[in-house]
Amino acid sequence: MARWQPDGRRRLQDAALELYGERGFAEVTAAEVAARAGLTERTFFRHFADKKEVLFGDETRLAETIADGVRAAPPEASPMEAVLVGFAALSESAHARRDRLLRRERIIEQNAELRERELAKFAAWTAALASALRERGVAEASLVAEVAIATGRMAFHRWIEADRPVPLAEAMREGFAAVRAFVS
Amino acid sequence: MARWQPDGRRRLQDAALELYGERGFAEVTAAEVAARAGLTERTFFRHFADKKEVLFGDETRLAETIADGVRAAPPEASPMEAVLVGFAALSESAHARRDRLLRRERIIEQNAELRERELAKFAAWTAALASALRERGVAEASLVAEVAIATGRMAFHRWIEADRPVPLAEAMREGFAAVRAFVS
DNA sequence: TCCCTGATGTCAGCGACTGTCATCAGAGTA
DNA sequence: TACTCTGATGACAGTCGCTGACATCAGGGA
Numbered sequence: 001m002a003r004w005q006p007d008g009r010r011r012l013q014d015a016a017l018e019l020y021g022e023r024g025f026a027e028v029t030a031a032e033v034a035a036r037a038g039l040t041e042r043t044f045f046r047h048f049a050d051k052k053e054v055l056f057g058d059e060t061r062l063a064e065t066i067a068d069g070v071r072a073a074p075p076e077a078s079p080m081e082a083v084l085v086g087f088a089a090l091s092e093s094a095h096a097r098r099d100r101l102l103r104r105e106r107i108i109e110q111n112a113e114l115r116e117r118e119l120a121k122f123a124a125w126t127a128a129l130a131s132a133l134r135e136r137g138v139a140e141a142s143l144v145a146e147v148a149i150a151t152g153r154m155a156f157h158r159w160i161e162a163d164r165p166v167p168l169a170e171a172m173r174e175g176f177a178a179v180r181a182f183v184s
Numbered sequence: 185m186a187r188w189q190p191d192g193r194r195r196l197q198d199a200a201l202e203l204y205g206e207r208g209f210a211e212v213t214a215a216e217v218a219a220r221a222g223l224t225e226r227t228f229f230r231h232f233a234d235k236k237e238v239l240f241g242d243e244t245r246l247a248e249t250i251a252d253g254v255r256a257a258p259p260e261a262s263p264m265e266a267v268l269v270g271f272a273a274l275s276e277s278a279h280a281r282r283d284r285l286l287r288r289e290r291i292i293e294q295n296a297e298l299r300e301r302e303l304a305k306f307a308a309w310t311a312a313l314a315s316a317l318r319e320r321g322v323a324e325a326s327l328v329a330e331v332a333i334a335t336g337r338m339a340f341h342r343w344i345e346a347d348r349p350v351p352l353a354e355a356m357r358e359g360f361a362a363v364r365a366f367v368s
Numbered sequence: 369t370c371c372c373t374g375a376t377g378t379c380a381g382c383g384a385c386t387g388t389c390a391t392c393a394g395a396g397t398a
Numbered sequence: 399t400a401c402t403c404t405g406a407t408g409a410c411a412g413t414c415g416c417t418g419a420c421a422t423c424a425g426g427g428a
Contacts, residue, residue: 003424004376029414040377045416079366112304119303120296140362143338147363150330176367178324179331182263183364187393188407213383224408229385 009047009057011037016054021103025052025111052117055104059121063128065089066152070132079138080176083148084169086129087155091168094156102160125149151175193231193241195221200238205287209236209295236301239288243305247312249273250336254316263322264360267332268353270313271339275352278340286344309333335359 005011015036019028030051031041048054069086077085094101108114130145138144155171189195199220203212214235215225232238253270261269278285292298314329322328339355 003422008375030416031414041416042378043376046375049416051415115307116300116304119307120300123299123303139365140338140359143334143359143362144366146334146338147331147366150327150334154324154327154330175324175327178327179363180367181323182328182331183360183367187391192406214385215383225384226386226409227407230406233385235384 005038008037008039008043012039012044012047013054013057017100017103017107020055020107025107025114052114055107055114056117056121060124062090062093063121063125065093066125067128067132070129071135079133079136079144082133082136083129084172086132087152087168087172090152094159094168098160098165105160122149122153147179151179189222192221192223192227196223196228196231197238197241201284201287201291204239204291209291209298236298239291239298240301240305244308246274246277247305247309249277250309251312251316254313255319263317263320263328266317266320267313268356270316271336271352271356274336278343278352282344282349289344306333306337331363335363 012033016028016033019033019036029041030044033051033054034041034044037044044054048057066086066089069089070082073082073085108118126142126145126149129148130141133145134141151172152168154175155166155168158171159165159168196217200212200217203217203220213225214228217235217238218225218228221228228238232241250270250273253273254266257266257269292302310326310329310333313332314325317329318325335356336352338359339350339352342355343349343352
């Protein structure tokens with residue numbers, strides 16, 4: 001028989017989502033999350049660098065998902081088209097986890113530290129996307145990536161808040177149009 | 185005779201800039217900063233909400249500086265022109281404090297928590313700018329503000345890293361051109 | 369059979385931050 | 399002159415986030 005229940009990391013994530021959701025991030029201690037997961041505080045901090053990270057642990061992969069999508073776009077595709085391919089990949093995985101993502105959003109928007117961390121994650125996405133765009137020879141790749149991620153965030157926000165979800169790609173095209181109007 | 189030296193807040197900011205610069209943010213305790221300023225740790229946390237905020241205390245005003253610049257732009261100005269007016273106001277105050285800003289940049293870029301906080305401040309700038317743009321009837325004001333702030337950051341970065349500073353407005357126009365190429 | 373490894377527990381300790389109460393110079397007021 | 403009020407500070411105790419060091423022990427491989 002196994003000495004411990006398997007999947008401790010996942011149990012910590014579930015426990016955090018529950019407790020942060022019930023009482024708010026600031027009112028829950030790391031030790032409480034660990035206890036609900038049947039683990040100790042020390043083990044919590046072995047899995048996650050800090051109390052916030054338990055809500056963000058899987059986001060690094062998403063940055064690579066976008067970047068890989070851009071790399072997978074046909075060579076003749078314009079940068080904008082390549083970006084849309086990148087976000088399409090993201091969109092699929094988001095659909096399956098919509099409920100969990102929504103609960104997570106509600107927790108994050110209630111707390112300034114978590115909003116800060118979310119911004120940092122988006123910045124990492126931006127860096128990964130910029131790198132993929134630079135490989136395609138896009139000029140001012142960092143800035144272009146910022147615009148793309150900002151548009152993607154807007155589209156995601158509209159998608160998750162809507163009862164009847166708007167297709168992500170459509171929202172992004174609208175966003176790009178607004179940006180075009182601004183810089184023209 | 186005054187019971188305490190005046191200007192405790194400023195002394196804390198100076199002490200923090202010195203100590204964080206000498207040994208790095210993570211290696212300095214709040215109590216040490218306070219001691220160098222001739223105050224106690226408790227007083228440090230009365231002036232600043234946390235150990236990071238001592239480097240960011242004056243940034244809120246800057247957000248309003250940009251937004252006010254946009255509001256001051258002539259009614260017939262395009263959104264892009266209005267944004268350029270907003271940043272011009274910022275540019276002037278930055279020139280005078282270039283040395284201090286550079287020391288601050290060096291500290292922030294060395295530490296992940298400080299970079300996070302900086303992103304949060306930029307997000308606040310974005311919100312203030314979006315509000316001013318919305319008053320002008322700009323569509324998708326939040327997204328447009330994101331693009332504008334991203335461009336401004338890029339321009340600022342280029343300005344502060346260059347030995348012979350590039351004019352901010354020029355760098356911004358270049359940025360807008362790159363964005364235009366992307367979304368067209 | 370034995371050792372090694374990896375995930376966990378235990379414990380001690382530092383530093384960030386907060387609540388609470390005390391202090392006291394200077395400004396305002398009688 | 400005396401009296402009070404206020405605001406910035408100090409003192410102190412306490413909680414919580416996070417870390418280092420060491421112990422434990424099931425399962426896998428030599």
